[in-house]
Amino acid sequence: MNRTVLRLLKRLGFYALIAVVLFYAIFPFYYAVVTSLKPSSELFRVDFWPSSFDLVNYARILGEKSFVRAILNSILVSFSVVFIALLLGLTASYALGRVRFRGRTSVLLIILGVSMFPQVAVLSGLFEVIRVLDLYNNPAGLVLSYTIFTLPFTVWVLTTFMRQLPQELEEAAIMDGATPWITITRVFLPLMWPAMATTGLLAFIAAWNEFLFALTFTLTDDQRTVPVAIALISGGSQHELPWGPIMAASVTVTVPLVVLVMIFQRRIVSGLTAGAVKG
Amino acid sequence: MGRLTLTGIGKDYDGVEVSRDIDLTIEDGEFVVFVGPSGCGKSTLLRMIAGLEEISRGEMCLDGERLNETPPQERDIGMVFQSYALYPHMTVAENMAFGLKLAHADKTEIKQRVDTAARTLQLSPLLDRRPKALSGGQRQRVAIGRTLVKQPRVFLLDEPLSNLDASLRVEMRVQLAELHRRLGATMVYVTHDQVEAMTLADRIVLLSGGRIAQVGAPLTLYHFPESLEVAAFIGSPRINTLPVTVIDPGRRRTGVQLPNGEPLPVAVDGSHLTTGETATLGIRAEDFVAPDAADALLKGRLGVAERLGYETLAHIEVNGADGTITQRLDRLAHLEPRQATTLGLSGEQCHLFDAEGRACPRQVTLPGVAA
Known part of the structure; x- marks a missing residue:
């Protein structure tokens, strides 16, 4: 009897904890969705349930050319960053994870060290670099600067993963006459999909949400990315913050991330190497 | 042809000599087994023959041609790995065809060779499966098939049966002997199991401490061991x-x-x-x-x-x-x-x-x- 009660209480506590975590994680976004669906007249009435379904805010931001343009810029920049980071990360991880050379550990530590600099610390230096390369107010400048910050962790994760792949698999490929490039692309890459999907997704999110560089390295509306564009959405007067459109814009740009996670979560399952070695 | 000659072969790892003074001629069509306790340098020797390890000293020739500096894929030597090392994302047929594809072999030729190898190894019904859907013995046969399709002059097998359970091991042992008889190819086989060595080998090379302790027919090693070490290693129960x-x-x-x-x-x-x-x-x-x-x-x-x-x-x-x-x-x-x-x-x-x-x-x- 006592034991049954205890078990019930434990289970109750467990689900209560889950509820708290879920609420903590989801409520801000939920409230943003609810707010974005309200007309501006009802904006400052606190409603916990969707009271109206008004798409006027969405119509307004999507009707704005600069916002649509910002979305396109964000897509371009984020996908470029992911592609470059994965390409460089994969090849670097082969070298760092598979090839024995002097100073390998130092290289890995330096890479890790680079990722620890706060963004602001490199901002002015990076600005000079971008000016010299003539990439100011150009999405390519953002791709360059984001790649600098995503590459270290991409390299680290992929190197760790690469090291776990069995040595004999590579040797079998060598015996089959594969060059390192063929080994990477035709043997390792298919096995590294889970790691690639995970790191790629994280790189994408980082690039998609980045604000400081995007603000600093762009000047005109048609070169901006989404986070900056949202921050610069302004109302009719300087005393009005247009919460409705801001929330609508936020929801609009969050949806692609959610969709991407949904698509790739199936990929983010390891155990793909099962059957490679032993029984 | 596949006549392998090793002359004064030695190997250093970071200044430590792990293999030395290996003089050995393996005749065409011979089944030679490298055997010895773990750490005796038998796998190192095999990997040097394969080209996966550099040869520090000495000369290795295949049919009279020096191969020391030749990269593995150009040596015309095939290797079967202990853990099979099949490509998990490829089907059995793709696993076997991979090497030929990389060598840009003709498509019909590839298909024909894969089919022949599959028939030889009774893998024909499994060609479309992936390694994870295969049993240990089947994976082992695919690993052999992958080497077979390349028709190398020399087959190297690195403890190929050690991952199988006991009854399957006996079965595969007989199949390997049968395969060797049919192909007539030169085979070099590494094992630490003296029973495998005794049953499969034309000649046993018993290695100890990085050097050859004795080379000879299995029964010669059994009845006329040249040292106590050889006598103690060959034969169960121990002498x-x-x-x-x-x-x-x-x-x-x-x-x-x-x-x-x-x-x-x-x-x-x-x-x-x-x-x-x-x-x-x-x-x-x-x-x-x-x-x-x-x-x-x-x-x-x-x-x-x-x-x-x-x-x-x-x-x-x-x-x-x-x-x-x-x-x-x-x-x-x-x-x-x-x-x-x-x-x-x-x-x-x-x-x-x-x-x-x-x-x-x-x-x-x-x-x-x-x-």
């Missing part, structure tokens, strides 16, 4: 050893004194030994004779008896000797616990090793076994 004292060194017969004081004339050339020197007498479990036909007797008591079904191994505690002496008996031999036992020794059946472990050449002839 019995007794410390003895040399009392009468001779060319045809060498007299020794057993721990219990009994003299035994051993049929070996011990002419380089001196009287009073200590030596080691070796005798295999099945080489004891009936007491009335024996040259000397050992008395003891039965310790543990292992009934293996097809034979009985009696471990006998002999007076004056450390440890036990193993005697191979009939499968239904009648034994009482702790019964008194007399072991009969025959000088014809014994081995004698000097203090350095070198064998004194046996002065007996066995039909069909080269000394």
